[in-house]
Amino acid sequence: MKEIANKAGVSVSTVSLVLNGRDEGRVKSEIADNVRAIATKLGYRSNPLASSLRTGKTHILGFISEEVATTPYAGGMILGAQTAASQFGYMLITVSTDGENSESEEIAALKRYGTDGFLYAKMSNRITHAPSSLAKTPLVLVDATDSLGKIPSVEPDEFQIGYDATTRLVKAGCARIAYVGCSEPMIAQDGRLEGYQAALRDACLDYDDRLVVNVLNNGPALTAVSDLFDAEHPDGFFCFNDARAWYVYECAARRGLTVGKDISVIGVDNHRVFAETLEPMLTTVELPHFEMGYWAVAKLVSIIEGRSMDDVSRPATTAPLPPIDAPIPAKIHCTLIEKASVK
Amino acid sequence: MKEIANKAGVSVSTVSLVLNGRDEGRVKSEIADNVRAIATKLGYRSNPLASSLRTGKTHILGFISEEVATTPYAGGMILGAQTAASQFGYMLITVSTDGENSESEEIAALKRYGTDGFLYAKMSNRITHAPSSLAKTPLVLVDATDSLGKIPSVEPDEFQIGYDATTRLVKAGCARIAYVGCSEPMIAQDGRLEGYQAALRDACLDYDDRLVVNVLNNGPALTAVSDLFDAEHPDGFFCFNDARAWYVYECAARRGLTVGKDISVIGVDNHRVFAETLEPMLTTVELPHFEMGYWAVAKLVSIIEGRSMDDVSRPATTAPLPPIDAPIPAKIHCTLIEKASVK
DNA sequence: GTGAAAGCGCTAACAG
């Protein structure tokens, strides 16, 4: 910077002003242009550390997630977050906290590096109590719902997922549509079940709770789905996730039924691997992980910089996205991507 | 720091010396102790940015991976890397580069933040040509093999994986052991096939290439495995990964065969989701992702700081780990974890 | 043994 000040015959302060775009009406435009030209010629890159030291702003965002280690699709969220971050001139530091203990440590470490704000992400939408150490910093929850409803969050529209998936099965000609849900209490579970019921209602089909089975995994899950097959003979299955869809596949295979012909299956893709392996047999609903990550960062940046971000170009997506300065907590809708015909 | 210098009645330089452990024979021990006491009482935390500005060392490591977004188990590696990083007093910045284009940009961004060194990770061991922009910085490859054999790397022992898995099937009483491999050229594929062959040889079983089928995925993979079933009637399967094991499951289910009774299946766990869903039916070999991440960082730190790290405590692991200053490229072995009996 | 002073690269008052 000193070097370019020399070459341009101005002082470093002028260079600083120009390079930070704060030269409007302060520096003669021709000299500003000259400075910029020399800067690019010299391949000047600002030293973010030095400016951080002075300004207190690091342009570093902390992305905290408990479960990066265990879920495959956290990656999409991170990628979206990273895309937005680099677009807005920020750097993303991702920390996966294994248990409760390491979490506060990691947060402390990040804070010492002067993180401007935090993303706090969950692997599936649930009521979340953000760590108190994050209370005083800009914070956005991702795929999580604040227990107090005060912290901005970006979440999928679970009701819509259930509604869209069920409607899709109806349109495929299914009359006895089962819901293979999750037996753990989750926002997603409730929302999707409601969506399922609403879709049935709108299709003038009766809701029958014998067609709903909530399972966990492994043997018991397989048994439960197996029983459902034998007792109710459903012709369509809306599955909480692709792992649960697998149980349906397994049961169908054992009975000589072909998915896509004898029965229809649609599942929410949580694992990618299943969806890829079963493709093109399984129709999946994809959660907008990338978009959630992207919008969470966009929102966070808007909070940090105290400005609306209408001028920012948006990521390519089929999801209906709200304006970035939508009321808090902001929600985004979910994309329904059809990977293959179901019947 | 100024504050604690005041309270202790010494100058900031003294405080700096003490807090950096560089007081040996320079600062009177009682005054040093006093400084340390005051520092902890005040809850002093050094400002890493400020010291970086002076020293040029940021204690930031860049973890570059193309595929964090698509693989579930990258998380284990990242977690291991993060664990080691925080243990050694470093911060890890993970960037997932989507395509080639963003990679150099992300690297440039990291470098501007003064990254001390880089980890370059792949999702599966393959010959890798590290980006030239990384040539001048400390660099360690993770789950990848340098095309020139010059860059240190941490890799699983693929031969051992094939050998151990096959031996396990032999011990379970299998006589016709199939290998369901990968039709893409990969280091892992070759190594595992050799291990498979060596294990058969040691068990006095003939190698028969009709029992080897290399597949990709989806329908063609399922068909190939199906043909293998009908033509060769294997009683044991060593699968390249758990996704490929699924094809065996599907074929078995269609034929009324029960895994763990009629046939034995062992697969390398690449996806976690499958392993969890099929548990306790599938016996899996787990790749030492955590350990790879951990050791890669340990190695990188030893390069950066120019010292051997024998004194560092090691992570709990069942894998035989080499000393951290082992000849380059360092290799680590793989853990064979038995999740359930196979027969 | 300890302190004073310079400076890492940059920004922001405040003069001019």
Next chain:
DNA sequence: CTGTTAGCGCTTTCAC
């Protein structure tokens, strides 16, 4: 409109 100056918090010679 532009330059001078004074730091951000820390490390590191170099005197004392």
